[in-house]
Amino acid sequence: MIPDRALRKLKDLLGPENVLTRRDDLAPFGTDATKLSYMPDAVAFPGNAQDISRILVLANQEDFPVIPRGAGSGKSGGALPVRGGLVITMDRFNRILLIDPENLIAKVETGVITSVLQEEVEKLDLFYPPDPASTKISSIGGNIAENAGGLRAVKYGVTRDYVLGMTAVLPTGEVIKTGVETAKGVVGYDLTRLLVGSEGTLAVITDVTLRLIPKPPSTKTMMALFPTVSAAVETVSGMTRRKIVPTALELLDRLCIDSVREELGMSVPPECGALLLIEVDGEKTITKRDGKRIRDICLESGALGFVAASRKRDADKLWEARRNVSPSVYKLRPDKVSEDIVVPRTRMAEFSSFLDALGRKYELPIAAYGHAGDGNIHVNVLFDKKAPEEADKVERVVRELFRKVLEMKGTISGEHGIGLTKAAYLDMELSRPAIEVMARIKLAFDPKGILNPGKIFPYKV
């Protein structure tokens, strides 16, 4: 609960128009892509790092939680105000400050929407590779806080690989600069890397310097249809064996295909149990050569069909359909838990048989899709929370899933983070001393535990 005197002070600091306190206005800031909902006590729209610094100093004095919020597309509940408090949105941090084609960097405020930055740099024949499927609805700050991956991670890596430095406000109110604005730098501990992926628990990041690369001159998008998921993922291993690294290599299983069938713009026969969407980029001669090699590998591996998108608009349609899988699987059931495990690429076929058996055992539909090129599969357990015989099983399904993934030397989250929804499972993957050292880092940054409490750790830090 935020005391009234603190709310008055907040309005003085930011202007009353930048602080919301009416219940109806607050509700949209208490939810995200998990569809869970918690009511904040207030929402603030700071305009610069100094505003955030003053808010955090006040929060320490008056002892209320502060929760940073980007665009609210998070899938692990990181931006949810689980203990009430003040949500601070980064909406006003929406400026691209610099695109420097000679030093190959961009400097942006963290509320900028990812696709807006991508489009702006591409106008200058530059490229910002991190490409979460949520690119049109997520912010650069949220991508950094979650170390977002995405479709192009298989070739280009994840957000962390493109962050050179940042301005961050510590939970105690100090404003710090980390990292560099140059191509490299090794001065002191690497706080930039620590803050990337810190899920809004260690600092509020206000602007960042990002690494850019030249834009690849051409791309080629293909779709291969397979009778089963096992056949599709065996093909992925076949590509790796032959040293082909596509830009994107995405898998959809039968349930996912059904949920976006109309949007694909190409006909998919009913006997198709899985499809791969594949993109390569580079010089035209290279994309042509790789496209042909990929076609051969798919057909040798038993593909039922293979098409290359001949026009940009057909390729865009395929990728749009892929980006819509996550919301579209709600057609199958009103509720889902969405996990984003990673297994070694060579064990994906074994993992897909396990998933089939898991779905049969618990009699729940499980839709699987995602970044097959990385072994990062989004496992969506679908259910109806109003049907207790379904809802009661979900927790057991998730535990069994995570046990198997860890047994296979995988990880329970490839890119969505631990946040709220996976905190209870953290100790399945990390040892107690590892969690304790993380808790000590949290305390060093945030002695009073005011920044985004209730996230990551399975117990109160």
Ligand SMILES: Cc1cc2nc3c(=O)[nH]c(=O)nc-3n(C[C@H](O)[C@H](O)[C@H](O)COP(=O)(O)OP(=O)(O)OC[C@H]3O[C@@H](n4cnc5c(N)ncnc54)[C@H](O)[C@@H]3O)c2cc1C
């Ligand atoms: C349809 C769909 C597809 C998706 N596809 C992908 C995908 O392919 N790859 C992927 O990695 N993720 C994906 N996601 C998940 C999500 O989009 C990412 O995690 C994204 O990075 C979240 O950004 P956001 O701005 O919405 O952050 P929010 O949801 O607002 O917040 C996420 C976390 O970041 C923190 N945070 C936000 N801004 C700041 C800041 N400035 N400083 C400090 N902390 C901050 C919050 O406190 C919270 O813990 C998808 C989500 C959806 C709905």
